[in-house]
Amino acid sequence: MFNDLSGNCSCGRVKLEIDAVSANIVNCHCGRCRKLSGSAFSTYLVVAERNFRISAGKEFLSSYNPSEQSARSFCMHCGSPILVQNLRYPNLRMIPLGVLPLPGEIVPKINIYCESKLPWVAFNCETTDYARAIGR
Numbered sequence: 001m002f003n004d005l006s007g008n009c010s011c012g013r014v015k016l017e018i019d020a021v022s023a024n025i026v027n028c029h030c031g032r033c034r035k036l037s038g039s040a041f042s043t044y045l046v047v048a049e050r051n052f053r054i055s056a057g058k059e060f061l062s063s064y065n066p067s068e069q070s071a072r073s074f075c076m077h078c079g080s081p082i083l084v085q086n087l088r089y090p091n092l093r094m095i096p097l098g099v100l101p102l103p104g105e106i107v108p109k110i111n112i113y114c115e116s117k118l119p120w121v122a123f124n125c126e127t128t129d130y131a132r133a134i135g136r
């Protein structure tokens with residue numbers, strides 16, 4: 001559980017809001033997230049669609065479908081990732097952690113796609129780890 005959050009892309013044109021809800025915070029270590037983020041892994045807040053809004057700058061959002069199952073939206077001006085959707089879970093939104101100002105007590109609880117986790121990545125918080133998607 002956390003307070004209402006508002007975040008924005010690097011250039012500030014796209015703003016988003018998340019209602020105070022409980023959310024899963026998930027690290028994804030899949031090769032696709034690595035490629036698309038340019039980082040060793042990606043961390044997302046996973047929230048219900050109804051608890052998430054783009055509050056400004058919709059016209060600056062562009063999207064890309066890396067597969068038939070997923071859609072990624074980003075600011076076309078600065079390139080910040082804003083939103084990831086897995087079309088298998090149409091009611092969920094995955095918000096990249098870096099676009100949100102987060103209190104330090106919010107820590108990831110879940111690692112997914114650990115089968116492709118880089119060997120030097122380690123966490124000093126308690127997580128549940130899955131080889132692939134949650135439950136697998």
Ligand SMILES: [Zn+2]
Binds near residue numbers: 009011076077080
């Ligand atoms: Zn931007």
Ligand SMILES: [Zn+2]
Binds near residue numbers: 028029031032033034
């Ligand atoms: Zn991934």
